[in-house]
Amino acid sequence: MSLSVLLSVNGVAREVALDDPRVTLLDLLRERLGLTGTKKGCDRGQCGACTVLVDGRRINSCLTLAASCDGARVLTIEGLAEEGALHPVQEAFIAHDGFQCGFCTPGQIMSAVGLILEGHAGDDPERIREGMSGNICRCGAYAGITAAILDAERRLAERNRAEAA
Amino acid sequence: MFGVGARVRRKEDDRLLRGRGRFVADIALVGMRELAFVRSPVAHARILSFDIPEQVRRQVFTWQDLEPAGVRPIRAASGLPGFKVSEQPPLAADKVRFAGEPIAVTVAATRAEAEDIASQVIAEFDELPPNVDMLAAAAPGAPCVHEHWSDNIFLETRVGQSFEKDVAAAPVRISRSIRTQRQCIVPLEGKGLVAHWDRQAEQLVLYTATQMPHIVRSGLSECLGLPLEAIRVIAPDVGGGFGWKGLLQPEEVVAAWLCLHLGCPLRWMEDRREHLVAAANAREHHYEITAYADADGRLLGVDADAWVDAGAYSIYPFSACLEAAQVGSILPGPYDFPHYRCRTFSVCTNKPPIVPFRGVARANVCFAMEQIIDAIAAAVGREAWEVRLLNLVPPEKMPFDNITGKHFDSGDYPESLRRAVAGIDLASVRRRQLQGEPDGRLVGVGFATYCEQGAHGTAVYHGWGIPMVPGYEQVQARITADGGLELRAGIQSHGQGMETSFAQVAHEVLGIPLERIRLVHGDTGLTPYSTGTWGSRSMVMAGGAVATACRRLADRLRRIAAHLLQARLEDVTLSGGMLQSGQADITIAEIARTWYLAPQLLPADVDPGGLEITAGYKPKSDHGTFSYATHAAVVAVDAEVGLVEILDYLVVEDAGTMVNPAIVEGQIFGGVAQGIGTALYECSPYDDAGQPMASTLMDYLLPGFTEVPAIRIEHMETPSPYTEFGVKGLGEGGVIAPSAVLCNAINDALKARGAVVTDQPVTPARILAALRNARAEPPP
Ligand code: FES
Ligand code: FES
Numbered sequence: 033m034s035l036s037v038l039l040s041v042n043g044v045a046r047e048v049a050l051d052d053p054r055v056t057l058l059d060l061l062r063e064r065l066g067l068t069g070t071k072k073g074c075d076r077g078q079c080g081a082c083t084v085l086v087d088g089r090r091i092n093s094c095l096t097l098a099a100s101c102d103g104a105r106v107l108t109i110e111g112l113a114e115e116g117a118l119h120p121v122q123e124a125f126i127a128h129d130g131f132q133c134g135f136c137t138p139g140q141i142m143s144a145v146g147l148i149l150e151g152h153a154g155d156d157p158e159r160i161r162e163g164m165s166g167n168i169c170r171c172g173a174y175a176g177i178t179a180a181i182l183d184a185e186r187r188l189a190e191r192n193r194a195e196a197a
Numbered sequence: 198m199f200g201v202g203a204r205v206r207r208k209e210d211d212r213l214l215r216g217r218g219r220f221v222a223d224i225a226l227v228g229m230r231e232l233a234f235v236r237s238p239v240a241h242a243r244i245l246s247f248d249i250p251e252q253v254r255r256q257v258f259t260w261q262d263l264e265p266a267g268v269r270p271i272r273a274a275s276g277l278p279g280f281k282v283s284e285q286p287p288l289a290a291d292k293v294r295f296a297g298e299p300i301a302v303t304v305a306a307t308r309a310e311a312e313d314i315a316s317q318v319i320a321e322f323d324e325l326p327p328n329v330d331m332l333a334a335a336a337p338g339a340p341c342v343h344e345h346w347s348d349n350i351f352l353e354t355r356v357g358q359s360f361e362k363d364v365a366a367a368p369v370r371i372s373r374s375i376r377t378q379r380q381c382i383v384p385l386e387g388k389g390l391v392a393h394w395d396r397q398a399e400q401l402v403l404y405t406a407t408q409m410p411h412i413v414r415s416g417l418s419e420c421l422g423l424p425l426e427a428i429r430v431i432a433p434d435v436g437g438g439f440g441w442k443g444l445l446q447p448e449e450v451v452a453a454w455l456c457l458h459l460g461c462p463l464r465w466m467e468d469r470r471e472h473l474v475a476a477a478n479a480r481e482h483h484y485e486i487t488a489y490a491d492a493d494g495r496l497l498g499v500d501a502d503a504w505v506d507a508g509a510y511s512i513y514p515f516s517a518c519l520e521a522a523q524v525g526s527i528l529p530g531p532y533d534f535p536h537y538r539c540r541t542f543s544v545c546t547n548k549p550p551i552v553p554f555r556g557v558a559r560a561n562v563c564f565a566m567e568q569i570i571d572a573i574a575a576a577v578g579r580e581a582w583e584v585r586l587l588n589l590v591p592p593e594k595m596p597f598d599n600i601t602g603k604h605f606d607s608g609d610y611p612e613s614l615r616r617a618v619a620g621i622d623l624a625s626v627r628r629r630q631l632q633g634e635p636d637g638r639l640v641g642v643g644f645a646t647y648c649e650q651g652a653h654g655t656a657v658y659h660g661w662g663i664p665m666v667p668g669y670e671q672v673q674a675r676i677t678a679d680g681g682l683e684l685r686a687g688i689q690s691h692g693q694g695m696e697t698s699f700a701q702v703a704h705e706v707l708g709i710p711l712e713r714i715r716l717v718h719g720d721t722g723l724t725p726y727s728t729g730t731w732g733s734r735s736m737v738m739a740g741g742a743v744a745t746a747c748r749r750l751a752d753r754l755r756r757i758a759a760h761l762l763q764a765r766l767e768d769v770t771l772s773g774g775m776l777q778s779g780q781a782d783i784t785i786a787e788i789a790r791t792w793y794l795a796p797q798l799l800p801a802d803v804d805p806g807g808l809e810i811t812a813g814y815k816p817k818s819d820h821g822t823f824s825y826a827t828h829a830a831v832v833a834v835d836a837e838v839g840l841v842e843i844l845d846y847l848v849v850e851d852a853g854t855m856v857n858p859a860i861v862e863g864q865i866f867g868g869v870a871q872g873i874g875t876a877l878y879e880c881s882p883y884d885d886a887g888q889p890m891a892s893t894l895m896d897y898l899l900p901g902f903t904e905v906p907a908i909r910i911e912h913m914e915t916p917s918p919y920t921e922f923g924v925k926g927l928g929e930g931g932v933i934a935p936s937a938v939l940c941n942a943i944n945d946a947l948k949a950r951g952a953v954v955t956d957q958p959v960t961p962a963r964i965l966a967a968l969r970n971a972r973a974e975p976p977p
Contacts, residue, residue: 052307052309054309062222062223063225063307066225067216068216068219068220068222068223069215069216069217070216071220071222071385071386071436072222072466073385073386073469074469074893074894075468075469076469076893076894078469078893078894078895079385079469079894081385108216109215109216110215110216110217112215113215118214118215122214122215125210125214126206126210126214129859129862129863131210131213131214132437132692132693132694132863132864132867133213133384133385133386133434133435133436133437133691133692134209134210134212134213134214134218134434134436134692135218135220135384135385135386135436135437136385136436137213137214137216138216141214160902161902161903162902162903164902165901165902165903167901167902168385168894168899168901169385169870170383170384170385170437170439170867170871170899171385171437171692171863171867172866172867172868172869172870172871172900172905173863173866173867174866174870174901174902174905175866175905175907175908176863176866177902178902
């Protein structure tokens, strides 16, 4: 059986013929489209390393069948930085030392971007921690990530205000 | 500003933030096929037969295929007398010794297909009684894991003399049984590999997620019978290791052989279930300790028996007795007392082998010893920190040789404790306890002080019998024709930021800008031999070699500069990348250009070695460095449900000179987070049949955002007298104390109810059980 999925990945239309209906979005990105920035930490929805945005919402791509993404807009870590400049969340991860080995980092960043888009964490570190609790960092950079998200939220809000003015 | 001590941004950051790091799973080679392993479903059994469907027969391999081809079992023999050697065929031969042991491997175009085939391979077993609990396995009459052994003890060690008569009159005698659980290491990236045959180089090339590429190469050479020059091992970006990537894995041997056999590139990625059930185990200890003290709480003697559940096989290269051998020598901790005796047993069981997990043995020893200190304090009616202070090695005795011959190099241990007491505000916690909490929870405060041996020297490893003894650590340094600097080191950086910190060291010596300094690491084809990154050694050892190599290059630069500037050698100085004599100066880049492109201008007696050098380094003392710290925590315990909240956590640490404080702090945060997991959550239990019960991250609980509180750090900085710039190893320190601190804090909270917990992890169930016991047997 072969089925074909049409989806937009980082703004580029991609059509992929699937020979196996079990292929997850994660494996589609990594193995078929060569987008290896998204990581596989558990393949069971328990670590967050595979987080990407689908139609603006964060999901675990390891738990998402590629076949169910027909027509979806997918944003991965590779598509986050605009024209080479880092996204404010990425900037903040550097400023606040939000990682060490960097393996969880793409998932953390995409999850953070999704969390900020959801807009209900606000500037409450407790709610940020709650909202990020699906993302494991074995290097233990939690404090840095939380600080980075608070900071990025501020920067994004300023940017939005400046653009509105 | 960018040299030693600077908080500079990491060079590694940009690629990792953009998802452009290259981890092993990101490598794809043309024609690459995938492997899946068939694993034993039982803990202890003889393999009677395999049933492999004919249509997939050619895609399945067992030991019957590997052995006739000359593959040898993995063998890691300790040099300590009496050690019993285990042989681990990389695919089980006639017997399986733990559930999860690889028994066959399958090859297919995709992992999914390889797994489909694996599910069709059926083995028939004759089951044997498993050894699950180490104390039972160590008892006479237990079935032998290795049938030609006389018992299940890899090794028994003894340290110290009997001292009963010396402590007969001791007013305080404390005895405790203490257990620590089996843990899994769980770096977020599991292990994984890509193997291929490089036709041009005529080399087997193994990309593998490892902390020690040179050691993997040695191990492969032994198991495959290939000469070393026919093997190249490359560690690409590695997503955390914490010890799990410090061994030769059976899967590496199998994949390497299959790659040679099939002639195509192969990939195997450990999945999370394989990781949790079949591999990265560590830290399961049992202690029976008796301590003697005087009426003030001054320690007079410690008498201990320690058992370590080492699993079924001795791992390469650290062997099955690294943990236990360490326990014997480090149990006394940072304390000074006159009498000590310790027996240790490395017990062989039907569980996966153990691997040295960050803070190897030290975390367990700290958990045990610091409970003892608190118990002594309770017995003599003093604050636990006062008893600690009484027993810590004082600064005026530094450097200090302790009762097991450990050479504590420098520092002020008591000061770290005093600062922790002040920083955690003990007095206010005591007031708070008197007032009680509005929500009825019980508040407690705990302390733990430890010292951490890192960068272990040649004699230390030889003394522990480890078959891989580190010697001089070498680094190659090369100034390029345009004035840049290439450093080549055999260590491997996987989150420690060494591409940055080593550049800082080189910059400190040569003044070349950081962006022009590049570290090549983790590739046996490009770097000098090294035992790799483990034991908090890389900054001290390879960092020291970087400094040594750069100093020698500086010397050569000065000689050439003296000639070109027509100055006397002793008048030429190097600073900020510029060589100067009086008003005349010349850049490193100009000298480099002269060496490479205009050698006619060089002095006749120029060093023909040029601007490239390999330097070897050892610290002035071979004992390793000793970092130390006091951790303190305040917790609130809910006596109804047993839940623990960490209200405050403080680290006062001294790891000598910090090359990059941001990296140091990251290491400490990360270590403490893992220590919190050790203390409260992580556990890999086995049932009576030897079946692992934690096979997903829903069963094996890792600390996450909501479990790790804000951690405060106070630095002290006592330079080591023995190392370059006075740095000390610190990568493991953070993980050593948390379980001791939290256990002590929880016991401080529970003491109002007369309850005590002694075993790790301190789960709600254990806390509730302790409270129930206390109600059943109220304290006298
Ligand atoms: S890989 Fe998807 S959640 Fe872990
Ligand atoms: S940075 Fe290593 S797992 Fe998060």
